[in-house]
Amino acid sequence: MSRLSPNMHTFFNADIIELLNSKKIYTVVDFINSDARTLEKITRATFRVGNIGSTKPFNKNFFCSTQKLLRLLQVYFIKLRHYRNRDKKSIKTVIDMLLEGGLFTANIYEICGLPATGKTLFCLTLVKNVISNTKDNVYYLDTKRDFSAQQLKLMLNIDNKVRRTRGCNEQNFSKKINNRKDLITSLFEIKQSLIEGLKLRLIIIDSLPALYLQSSDHIENNSFLNNMVNILRYLTVEFNTVVVITNLITLWNEGSFKTQERYIENISCGKYWYNIPNVRLKFSKNSENKCQVTLLKTMKIPPDVRHCEVQLTKEGIKENKYG
Amino acid sequence: MENKIESGVQLFSRVTRKTCLEGINPHLLPEGKPCPNQIIEIIGDDSQVDKTNLLIDFIVRCILPVDCNREWKGSTAILVNTEFQINLFKIIKVIENLLQKNQISKPKKHIIKSALKNLIIFNCFNLEELEVTFHKIEKTIHHNENVSLVLIDNIATQFWISKFTDNRLSYYQHSLRIFGLIHDIIKSLQVVLIFARNENANNKRFSKEVDFRIEIVNGRNDFNAVVTNYENQSKICVPIKLEPFLEFINVSNS
Numbered sequence: 001m002s003r004l005s006p007n008m009h010t011f012f013n014a015d016i017i018e019l020l021n022s023k024k025i026y027t028v029v030d031f032i033n034s035d036a037r038t039l040e041k042i043t044r045a046t047f048r049v050g051n052i053g054s055t056k057p058f059n060k061n062f063f064c065s066t067q068k069l070l071r072l073l074q075v076y077f078i079k080l081r082h083y084r085n086r087d088k089k090s091i092k093t094v095i096d097m098l099l100e101g102g103l104f105t106a107n108i109y110e111i112c113g114l115p116a117t118g119k120t121l122f123c124l125t126l127v128k129n130v131i132s133n134t135k136d137n138v139y140y141l142d143t144k145r146d147f148s149a150q151q152l153k154l155m156l157n158i159d160n161k162v163r164r165t166r167g168c169n170e171q172n173f174s175k176k177i178n179n180r181k182d183l184i185t186s187l188f189e190i191k192q193s194l195i196e197g198l199k200l201r202l203i204i205i206d207s208l209p210a211l212y213l214q215s216s217d218h219i220e221n222n223s224f225l226n227n228m229v230n231i232l233r234y235l236t237v238e239f240n241t242v243v244v245i246t247n248l249i250t251l252w253n254e255g256s257f258k259t260q261e262r263y264i265e266n267i268s269c270g271k272y273w274y275n276i277p278n279v280r281l282k283f284s285k286n287s288e289n290k291c292q293v294t295l296l297k298t299m300k301i302p303p304d305v306r307h308c309e310v311q312l313t314k315e316g317i318k319e320n321k322y323g
Numbered sequence: 324m325e326n327k328i329e330s331g332v333q334l335f336s337r338v339t340r341k342t343c344l345e346g347i348n349p350h351l352l353p354e355g356k357p358c359p360n361q362i363i364e365i366i367g368d369d370s371q372v373d374k375t376n377l378l379i380d381f382i383v384r385c386i387l388p389v390d391c392n393r394e395w396k397g398s399t400a401i402l403v404n405t406e407f408q409i410n411l412f413k414i415i416k417v418i419e420n421l422l423q424k425n426q427i428s429k430p431k432k433h434i435i436k437s438a439l440k441n442l443i444i445f446n447c448f449n450l451e452e453l454e455v456t457f458h459k460i461e462k463t464i465h466h467n468e469n470v471s472l473v474l475i476d477n478i479a480t481q482f483w484i485s486k487f488t489d490n491r492l493s494y495y496q497h498s499l500r501i502f503g504l505i506h507d508i509i510k511s512l513q514v515v516l517i518f519a520r521n522e523n524a525n526n527k528r529f530s531k532e533v534d535f536r537i538e539i540v541n542g543r544n545d546f547n548a549v550v551t552n553y554e555n556q557s558k559i560c561v562p563i564k565l566e567p568f569l570e571f572i573n574v575s576n577s
Contacts (some may be wrong), residue, residue, distance in 0.1 A: 002451060029451055033454070219486055222483040222486070225483070226481065234448045237446055272483060
């Protein structure tokens, strides 16, 4: 909650704020929801002097952006052009086809699957591709503490991207996350860096259950997720970034202990989380080196392609050519 | 006689003639509904069904030009985006498909451009922004008299933030509080309010101010919309097929 402060408006000097606080009006929302007459009484100001009762003083700082007219149209046409170009030239692989041309900014992608199905390898492949092909930066928030810069370097070397191997350190900011507070703090740091001009295109959180399962308190867990999602939405929408989060799938036996009838797959992190990602990809292993990618949730309606098969190699995820 | 106090903006909206949304979707809302100031609630369990497509359908029907189809209204819609499941890409795809289906001869680019000019999106990233935005909506409607639809997706997105500060708060109470805030502001501004909630249906009416409830459930085709009209206590079930746009199949009374 944003507390009332003198830098919000010339009307809010220290005396006025003290008067408001004495009547339990502490935040912007308290102020806006208060009756204009009450505010006049408390502050002893007239309607015209203080602009009390109007939300005008807060326009600049607190109202979210109205994306109308040209701004909206520009976003649309850039994306469309981008998409069409990709359609002709760049959609080479099946995962690209599955995702309608690649990862779209302003979206949260979830990569889910049973343990050891190639989720982390997919994330590393994404990092490799961004570093190899663009000058944009990547944030890798590692909650499992198993991010290996050596492996990433190896993947870049194998791929003959020697020129870009240096980018492994320069463009990829990896950070070890120990607990929830670490994650929220890191996200705020990223926000600050973006405001200061950092060119960031991709944020990876690998993986979410490592933090979610730290507590069994349902309310605490969901409010943490709610907070995290609020910040992620802000980062993706306002700064045109993509967030990729890995998540686990758990197996639940439907029968009793003695009779195992069938297993049901559940997405981890609870019902609240289930609705959050814009796109959900499920990874499941077919054989030692092959993995099936299934589109469980998508932006497009209805999807033309739902499955594809990829190979897990030392270079990362290797996809079959499309068409 | 009861005295009714209203703000200047409310008085201005009451006496100003506006585009109305009557007949925007005769499959779901027959008999020329909804009238201005009516409220529609869309519910459903998001782990089973997706309400986003129906919300997009309402947006698209509202913003597309009235001279191309009598169900399109050429009116301005305000979307309060809190879940970020509705994106522009999806809206444009639906418009493109609808234009193709209706065999509109006018330039597609021009229609999309003018339709998007009718869409105002407020992105709300936290509870505070949402509450402040509600106050902004009144001002926006005052400045743009073509606004006839306000959509909120979803009304209770920030439930767990509120729950953390008040342990006894229920999902229903939180939804009702947020609904109360927006309803107080737009109750006589001659606009239709559509809001979504993630809740399984029960027979209880969410609020006496709500005129229609559309519940999305899994169906034989893609899904069904069960529409409850509280005004005349009727209920209809409309099967919906999920094409690139929504196709409403037929109506059966119950």
